[in-house]
Amino acid sequence: MTTATARLIEKASVTLAASLLGATMFLPLAARAQDTPKSGSSQISTVSNHDRWLHVRVTNPSRNEETVRVNVPLELAEKVLPTINKDRLHSGRVKFDDIDCHGVDLRALVDAVRTSRDGEFVTVQSRDSDVRVAKRNGTLLVHVFEKNHPRRSEVEVKVPMKVVDALFSGEKDELDLVAGLRALSSQGDTELVSVKDQENTVRVWLDSKNITD
Amino acid sequence: MLLAKLALGFCGTVFVAGAYTFHEGVMRVDEDNSDGRHVHVWVPAAIVPMAMHVVPSRHFEHAVAQVGPWLPTLRALAKELKRYPEAQLIDVEDGRQHVRIRTHQGKLLIDVSEPGEDVHVACPLAMIEDVASELEAKSPAV
Numbered sequence: 537m538t539t540a541t542a543r544l545i546e547k548a549s550v551t552l553a554a555s556l557l558g559a560t561m562f563l564p565l566a567a568r569a570q571d572t573p574k575s576g577s578s579q580i581s582t583v584s585n586h587d588r589w590l591h592v593r594v595t596n597p598s599r600n601e602e603t604v605r606v607n608v609p610l611e612l613a614e615k616v617l618p619t620i621n622k623d624r625l626h627s628g629r630v631k632f633d634d635i636d637c638h639g640v641d642l643r644a645l646v647d648a649v650r651t652s653r654d655g656e657f658v659t660v661q662s663r664d665s666d667v668r669v670a671k672r673n674g675t676l677l678v679h680v681f682e683k684n685h686p687r688r689s690e691v692e693v694k695v696p697m698k699v700v701d702a703l704f705s706g707e708k709d710e711l712d713l714v715a716g717l718r719a720l721s722s723q724g725d726t727e728l729v730s731v732k733d734q735e736n737t738v739r740v741w742l743d744s745k746n747i748t749d
Numbered sequence: 750m751l752l753a754k755l756a757l758g759f760c761g762t763v764f765v766a767g768a769y770t771f772h773e774g775v776m777r778v779d780e781d782n783s784d785g786r787h788v789h790v791w792v793p794a795a796i797v798p799m800a801m802h803v804v805p806s807r808h809f810e811h812a813v814a815q816v817g818p819w820l821p822t823l824r825a826l827a828k829e830l831k832r833y834p835e836a837q838l839i840d841v842e843d844g845r846q847h848v849r850i851r852t853h854q855g856k857l858l859i860d861v862s863e864p865g866e867d868v869h870v871a872c873p874l875a876m877i878e879d880v881a882s883e884l885e886a887k888s889p890a891v
Contacts, residue, residue: 605840612829619821746836 587611588721589746593739602736607746610721617714628714629706646704649676650697676700682733689733696723774856774873783865794872798879806887813888820888824881830857831874 587609594604618628632642649657649671658669668679678693702719706712720742729740773794780788801809816823830836830852839850846863857877859870 602843603840604842605837607836607838609829609833609836612826612833615829616822616825619825621818746833 587744587746588723588742589744590720591739591741591743591745593737595737596735597737598735609746610717610742614714614717614721617717625713629710629712631710643704643708646700650701671697674698687734689731692727692730694726694728696720696726699723773875775871776873776876777869777871779867779869781867794876797876798883801880801883801887809884809887813884816884817888820881820885824878824885827857827874827877827881831855831878 588611590608590610590613592604592606592608594602596602614628617625621627624631652671654670654672656668656670658667660667664683666679666681666683668677670677670679674697676693676695676697678691678695680689680691682689682691696719699716699719702715703711703713705715723742725741725743727739727741729738731738776790776792776794776797778788778790780786833852834855835853837849837851839848841848846861848862849858849860851858852874855874857870857872857874859868859872861868
């Protein structure tokens with residue numbers, strides 16, 4: 537082998553080694569750059585069309601001191617919840633056999649509500665509070681209005697019946713939270729809980745945005 | 750010529766080692782106090798699980814006992830959070846304190862601000878998953 541050929545092979549080897557080195561260094565960066573969203577894009581983004589986010593917001597409108605914002609992807613909650621085994625919560629299910637239901641058979645109550653037509657089931661009007669439980673368009677509605685004690689407050693809960701069914705789809709004495717979350721993820725944008733009193737406002741709702749408005 | 754080859758080999762090794770060490774990013778803890786005290790800790794994320802792997806299990810007994818029941822949760826959380834690289838998860842603000850937990854570019858960021866003290870923690874999600882897996886492997890139940 538001539539000296540010139542040996543030098544050529546040597547140069548080619550060095551070039552190849554340098555190229556491999558460069559590729560090793562820059563490929564992960566390039567891959568990360570592809571993963572990273574453009575800085576100019578809005579922060580309010582939907583991760584995918586199927587991602588549903590559960591939002592909780594607690595505000596203090598009168599004094600504007602405290603604000604709590606929690607945003608949880610439903611799919612994440614579905615995957616993480618079954619890994620928590622603490623107290624009554626096991627494998628994404630909550631046992632309620634020991635909970636005092638004042639002798640009420642919750643499952644029978646849910647069955648009765650499910651099979652009945654839309655309408656108002658409970659209406660209580662008293663000097664201190666009004667309570668209303670109704671079913672409308674496949675949604676269970678609970679409305680509580682405290683007039684005076686301990687302070688004026690209004691609570692509204694809207695739970696799709698599909699979610700209620702999923703919650704009670706497990707064993708007799710348990711609530712299947714994961715099934716409930718799964719049922720919730722198939723719902724459209726919806727307001728679930730709203731609490732308003734003189735000091736605080738609490739909202740729990742579901743949509744496709746990954747941050748609160 | 751031999752020296753040049755040795756130098757190239759050495760530099761190549763250093764570059765490859767450096768690239769591997771930093772390919773998972775850096776875990777950062779920054780603490781700034783108004784009294785002038787500042788603490789900044791930067792650790793390559795790939796090193797942490799690697800170091801845990803070689804440290805004898807007995808040194809982790811206490812930690813494993815403490816966090817053991819939560820390791821599957823931690824691992825599932827880190828794994829799932831990787832699907833949400835840009836998300837504001839928790840934001841709590843009162844008159845004096847502000848706590849934010851979010852993901853940004855594949856890292857979990859925890860920012861705590863209060864009068865006189867700011868703490869910022871940035872931890873690659875891949876590292877959290879690896880650490881949870883290492884701790885699970887060292888758990889006696891496994």
